[in-house]
Amino acid sequence: MKSKLTAVALAAVVVAGTAAAAVPASAAPAAPTRCHTADLKAGFATGGDAKPEMGQTKKQTQAYIWFTNKSKHACTMAGFAGVDMVGAQKTDGTWSLMRSAKKPPKMTLQHGDTVDFSITLLPVARSTAHKEKFVPAKFLVTPPNETTHFTLKWPFGGQILKQDGATHPGTYIDPVGL
Template structure:
């Protein structure tokens, strides 16, 4: 009878040991964590179909900023980037863009994957009085839920209707991934 108890106890130890060794394998399959600024690189989309139409002043246009996962791990982005436009004119200052009403989605980025977000702009004619236009020079772009930003030089020229104090300006940004 002792040998049966010993065999049962030994089997329980073996099963318990297998369960303990299985735990780390499930931890390796944990969901990816959010992307940090250091995991990413950023820039403006420069393709012909992605360039904003800054030479016209009849309608809104869009520019796109991309984030690429340059890390060796999978990570996620969800929400709105922070975007501060810095003006080229002394009177421009910095304009923090407001968010659209679109709902964010969670995007998973494998190493090397890219996701973007759109910025809607309302260009104005060059003849618009200086006090009514904002001339972009650079954009300070902060990934969602981060505090460090990328400094991106504005490559498209033109000027935007200055509405930095408006409640619903015609220049605003969408969430990452939309």
């Protein structure tokens, strides 16, 4: 009888100890929410190999824009940024860049983490007719799934073949993280 009572008491202690150690659902860490514009900083990558070759006109080149999580919490990001180029010439207007066919990855950015995306550009010579070239002045960059943008001054000079109405333009963006 004594061993049965001891076994029952011991089982009650084990169950009680387990229950006391369980973390209530409300105290469990929340899954990160998506990154909002206010959580981020943005800019052009300007290091040596990150600069687009705007002086050549024989091939496409890439510029890179980065986002850094400046918030104190982790956040997730997946998709394409919205990118509108604003031209320096009166005839340029604003050009909303098309997206590549690449599939965007989903990523979690911890405080201080940086991720970037590329813009493929098709530069043209200065001698190209005025109506056939777009001269970038600034870029309006909206993080994925957001409506508020960053305004970034174009730091690289040069001009791009104007294909703002093309179905498959030589200037387009890749998803964030690729």
